Amino acid sequence: xxxxxxxxxxxxxxxxxxxxxxxxxxxxxxxxxxxxxxxxxxxxxxxxxxxxxxxxxxxxxxxxxxxxxxxxxxxxxxxxxxxxxxxxxxxxxxxxxxxxxxxxxxxxxxxxxxxxxxxxxxxxxxxxxxxxxxxxxxxxxxxxxxxxxxxxxxxxxxxxxxxxxxxxxxxxxxxxxxxxxxxxxxxxxxxxxxxxxxxxxxxxxxxxxxxxxxxxxxxxxxxxxxxxxxxxxxxxxxxxxxxxxxxxxxxxxxxxxxxxxxxxxxxxxxxxxxxxxxxxxxxxxxxxxxxxxxxxxxxxxxxxxxxxxxxxxxxxxxxxxxxxxxxxxxxxxxxxxxxxxxxxxxxxxxxxxxx
Numbered sequence: 001x002x003x004x005x006x007x008x009x010x011x012x013x014x015x016x017x018x019x020x021x022x023x024x025x026x027x028x029x030x031x032x033x034x035x036x037x038x039x040x041x042x043x044x045x046x047x048x049x050x051x052x053x054x055x056x057x058x059x060x061x062x063x064x065x066x067x068x069x070x071x072x073x074x075x076x077x078x079x080x081x082x083x084x085x086x087x088x089x090x091x092x093x094x095x096x097x098x099x100x101x102x103x104x105x106x107x108x109x110x111x112x113x114x115x116x117x118x119x120x121x122x123x124x125x126x127x128x129x130x131x132x133x134x135x136x137x138x139x140x141x142x143x144x145x146x147x148x149x150x151x152x153x154x155x156x157x158x159x160x161x162x163x164x165x166x167x168x169x170x171x172x173x174x175x176x177x178x179x180x181x182x183x184x185x186x187x188x189x190x191x192x193x194x195x196x197x198x199x200x201x202x203x204x205x206x207x208x209x210x211x212x213x214x215x216x217x218x219x220x221x222x223x224x225x226x227x228x229x230x231x232x233x234x235x236x237x238x239x240x241x242x243x244x245x246x247x248x249x250x251x252x253x254x255x256x257x258x259x260x261x262x263x264x265x266x267x268x269x270x271x272x273x274x275x276x277x278x279x280x281x282x283x284x285x286x287x288x289x290x291x292x293x294x295x296x297x298x299x300x301x302x303x304x305x306x307x308x309x310x311x312x313x314x315x316x317x318x319x320x321x322x323x324x325x326x327x328x329x330x331x332x333x334x335x336x337x338x339x340x341x342x343x344x345x346x347x348x349x350x351x352x353x354x355x
Contacts, residue, residue, distance in 0.1 A: 254281045
């Protein structure tokens with residue numbers, strides 16, 4: 001496709017309305033006496049904890065609005081993820097007609113500006129990592145989360161339903177996405193809370209590849225397992241075990257940051273998102289009622305840095321173009337902004353045998 005045609009295709013996509021005339025409102029529900037407001041919402045009771053989230057209402061909404069829930073990773077605060085260009089500036093999606101809800105990580109004690117080391121370390125109570133409760137630990141303590149999504153997944157749904165009591169939300173266009181641990185958490189929510197979400201945008205998210213029987217693999221062994229069988233459906237500690245053979249209809253856009261998409265724990269490499277994104281793309285692409293788009297770029301392990309807002313808008317409007325329950329055969333992928341390589345189906349650029 002020529003550059004002019006590509007620009008025209010993207011422009012046509014961006015002109016899609018935020019919600020169509022057939023949009024149906026999500027049923028709202030809040031904890032007793034709780035009233036959501038624009039800005040920071042604190043002391044939201046959920047499963048014995050007090051949680052917080054930031055609300056950025058849509059601009060010029062016409063009817064129930066689509067929802068976007070962006071999730072920060074380990075070292076950046078909620079407000080950075082919402083307002084800082086380098087971290088995604090996701091609050092700008094309200095200008096495109098999306099309701100934006102920025103959840104605060106449980107380790108941040110309801111502070112949306114927290115970027116302390118409190119969120120950078122191993123998880124507790126059977127969880128692998130700290131910022132989000134997104135993957136079960138490799139130890140026996142993690143076994144209880146094999147079929148239980150955990151409190152963070154249900155918190156996101158509870159917050160969205162509470163916000164819906166004041167601002168109508170389109171129940172067929174509810175999306176979440178995030179970077180690093182936020183991308184891992186996106187994978188968890190999509191594989192567990194499959195009936196609620198219409199899709200998501202996991203960016204450099206983990207899969208925590210395991211053996212076929214669900215037992216853990218070391219970091220190096222997990223990398224080798226995917227490299228040896230790049231087209232295989234790999235079990236992982238991010239989702240339920242065993243992985244479900246069917247999910248509710250949805251759309252997923254997985255993003256890999258290229259050769260430098262790695263994470264160092266001090267002086268030790270502890271995460272490689274090449275095998276993780278390959279494993280996630282294989283699983284989602286294998287499900288007939290799931291539209292999966294694999295995107296690669298060269299920004300490393302961070303929120304996409306090239307044409308960031310053009311990419312965010314393209315990705316979110318691509319998600320919104322496929323409401324929950326839509327026929328996957330009718331989905332049409334438009335060209336992404338310059339700097340991104342996207343295709344339907346699993347990755348074919350990670351390993352020579354893939355695809």
